[in-house]
Amino acid sequence: xxxTQRPAKKTAKSRPKPASANEPEFVQLLTPEGQRVQxxxxxxxxxxxxxxxxxxxxxxxxxxDAQGTALQRQGQLGLWPSLLGQEAAQVGSGRAxxxxxTVFPAYRxxxxxxxxxxxxxxxxxxxxxxxxxxxxxxxxRFNMYAIVIASQTLHAAGYAMGVAMDGAVGNDDxxxxxxxxxxxxxxxxxxxxxxxxxxxxxxPLVLFCQNNQYAISETNARQFRLPPYRRAEGFGVPGILxxxxxxxxxxxxxxxxxxxxRRGEGPxxxxxxxxxxxxxxxxxxxxxxxxEAELDFWRAKDPIVRYRKWLSAEGLADESYFAAVDTxxxxxxxxxxxxxxxxxxxxxxxxxxxxxxxxxxxxxxQRAEAVEFQAxxxxxxxxx
Amino acid sequence: MTTMSMIKALxxxxxxxxxxxxxxxxxxxxxxxxxxxxxxxxxxQKDFGSDRIIDTPLxxxxxxxxxxxxxLRGYRPIxxxxxxxxxxxxxxxxxxxxxKIPNRSGGRVRLPVVVRIPxxxxxxxxxxxxxxxxxxxxxxxGLKVVTCSNPNDAYWMIQQAAAxxxxxxxxxxxxxxxxKDDVDTESAGLDLYRARTLREGRTATLIAxxxxxxxxxxxxxxxxxxxxDLEVIDLRSLSPIDWEPLFASVRKTGRAVVVHEAPGNIxxxxxxxxxxxxxxxxxxxxxxxxxxxYDVPYPASRLEDDYLPNLxxxxxxxxxxxxx
Numbered sequence: 093x094x095x096t097q098r099p100a101k102k103t104a105k106s107r108p109k110p111a112s113a114n115e116p117e118f119v120q121l122l123t124p125e126g127q128r129v130q131x132x133x134x135x136x137x138x139x140x141x142x143x144x145x146x147x148x149x150x151x152x153x154x155x156x157d158a159q160g161t162a163l164q165r166q167g168q169l170g171l172w173p174s175l176l177g178q179e180a181a182q183v184g185s186g187r188a189x190x191x192x193x194t195v196f197p198a199y200r201x202x203x204x205x206x207x208x209x210x211x212x213x214x215x216x217x218x219x220x221x222x223x224x225x226x227x228x229x230x231x232x233r234f235n236m237y238a239i240v241i242a243s244q245t246l247h248a249a250g251y252a253m254g255v256a257m258d259g260a261v262g263n264d265d266x267x268x269x270x271x272x273x274x275x276x277x278x279x280x281x282x283x284x285x286x287x288x289x290x291x292x293x294x295x296p297l298v299l300f301c302q303n304n305q306y307a308i309s310e311t312n313a314r315q316f317r318l319p320p321y322r323r324a325e326g327f328g329v330p331g332i333l334x335x336x337x338x339x340x341x342x343x344x345x346x347x348x349x350x351x352x353x354r355r356g357e358g359p360x361x362x363x364x365x366x367x368x369x370x371x372x373x374x375x376x377x378x379x380x381x382x383x384e385a386e387l388d389f390w391r392a393k394d395p396i397v398r399y400r401k402w403l404s405a406e407g408l409a410d411e412s413y414f415a416a417v418d419t420x421x422x423x424x425x426x427x428x429x430x431x432x433x434x435x436x437x438x439x440x441x442x443x444x445x446x447x448x449x450x451x452x453x454x455x456x457x458q459r460a461e462a463v464e465f466q467a468x469x470x471x472x473x474x475x476x
Numbered sequence: 477m478t479t480m481s482m483i484k485a486l487x488x489x490x491x492x493x494x495x496x497x498x499x500x501x502x503x504x505x506x507x508x509x510x511x512x513x514x515x516x517x518x519x520x521q522k523d524f525g526s527d528r529i530i531d532t533p534l535x536x537x538x539x540x541x542x543x544x545x546x547x548l549r550g551y552r553p554i555x556x557x558x559x560x561x562x563x564x565x566x567x568x569x570x571x572x573x574x575x576k577i578p579n580r581s582g583g584r585v586r587l588p589v590v591v592r593i594p595x596x597x598x599x600x601x602x603x604x605x606x607x608x609x610x611x612x613x614x615x616x617x618g619l620k621v622v623t624c625s626n627p628n629d630a631y632w633m634i635q636q637a638a639a640x641x642x643x644x645x646x647x648x649x650x651x652x653x654x655x656k657d658d659v660d661t662e663s664a665g666l667d668l669y670r671a672r673t674l675r676e677g678r679t680a681t682l683i684a685x686x687x688x689x690x691x692x693x694x695x696x697x698x699x700x701x702x703x704x705d706l707e708v709i710d711l712r713s714l715s716p717i718d719w720e721p722l723f724a725s726v727r728k729t730g731r732a733v734v735v736h737e738a739p740g741n742i743x744x745x746x747x748x749x750x751x752x753x754x755x756x757x758x759x760x761x762x763x764x765x766x767x768x769x770y771d772v773p774y775p776a777s778r779l780e781d782d783y784l785p786n787l788x789x790x791x792x793x794x795x796x797x798x799x800x
Binding site: 223224225226227228229230235236240243245246247248249250251252253254255257258281282285286288289292445446447448449450452453454455 | 542
């Protein structure tokens, strides 16, 4: 038991070649070497532009995420939870969504947010500390980041209940709800309650588990004896394991799960098997719990490298396309960086104004007191 | 004017909410077919259907968490937590999610969720069925906390709580559930977040809420027979507290005794005493006293009469206040 259950670690020690050796039994359409393979149940057919678009999403997501880390290192953000290595899981699932679908993210879903076409500044404002990550979630159909692990799974389960109660499911134009969470979340009570709820109410919910192998320092072996996709079956919810570093497989599997949900056939769980290449956040030191050999093992499974190989081999994109994407990514990064740096500290009144729909007199009084106190300090500095 | 029990008043109040507000729904353990273990939701599923009166799985965090999701979808859930001592599995969803999501959103999201909790002791129950956890929630910004003490308030306050756009924790004193009184079904009379002066007096002010209001009223009646003229105020709302009637009363009487079932340590009574000393310092003739549950876990039911504030303990505190 214990670490012997870790396929990554076990394989890392034996240094296999190719990287596709010793992988779990998951849905894969593109090997780490960039070979397109067939699966009996899942396939994908996109237009050439859509295939190229996935590459653009992957690269821009990686670059914007890297900028998050850079901004934190430069003191511009308080914290950054990098998604490096998980781009395919997020882009594949994010692009499988239809406009009417609703997303409940955890706090590392910058790539999904990008795919949904939602302004990314809210995530950076949250980690800069200029606000708490608020957005117009109804218009965006993308909820706020959830910091308390698995708390969002219940919100998604309730929302999905409401979708069904509204009669918004039952055909290919129905609404589906997807909730993102990690492997650590599967240990929380809320996650298990969400599965119960989604199951007994037959809700149009897809639980999308990014199994990035770590809950900060703890491996899968400390979170479960049976992987999440198999546990789902125990709740009467179909579970499917997919190569989370394969953007095509992730797309295909998520699309099938979403379609099932929107047709009114009920919930499912997608476990995207992937790897968090960076520490948990910029505050974490991953060298205390994992080694370079393990990182090398996963570097060989990089989601972008394999996809680029395949695009080239298929003649779908050439070096000039890849260069153009790099250029655009650079522009996106520069534009975002400028906006992040321009985010100013909020007014002191901000902390009071939105707590209640109807502000109680006590908070109104404290608000006035805080404003007055601040003004008195400013007057004092004038005198000096 | 109709006479009804608090249970019936709550039932009728919920019925009006469900009739008037098509997006409202009732959810909780056993609230549907059974009508709730106290029958507060009796007959509602039959009349409003199982999509609006929802029997949920037995998981309190799930009840509150999914109610939040339903509210995000535009519904207005009224949740039932079956007993006070069963609310704690939902604590994160209540204090970190329900209370904070609207603020987190910058005011763009409102969560009109009411959480009904039968609370308090005095019914000879087993452990976890007699607790008074109101201070946890009153301490949490983003929640509003109210408690009814009589059928008329029960009837109106549940409707007022469901009509607002803020999350409300609605405490129902279960030992008063079967008390009957007149309910004015025509006019609400008082806003949800207002305290009510039940009895005017000049000697001292008794401040109570929920199950101890009746205790305070009885104590005042007994004191009157001995010539002591007590004012009695029912707080009704614990967050926010309607301070002005308290300040006005204590400036008049100069003495105050706060009565609640919850342990006194860091409780609602402590906040009341602190604010009264801040605002009415020069009017006070004696320290604000508290008559509360002891700072111990709720005892085995054969001891609850010794634990709960009763008429004698309240009158004793009044005597101490007067003798100070």
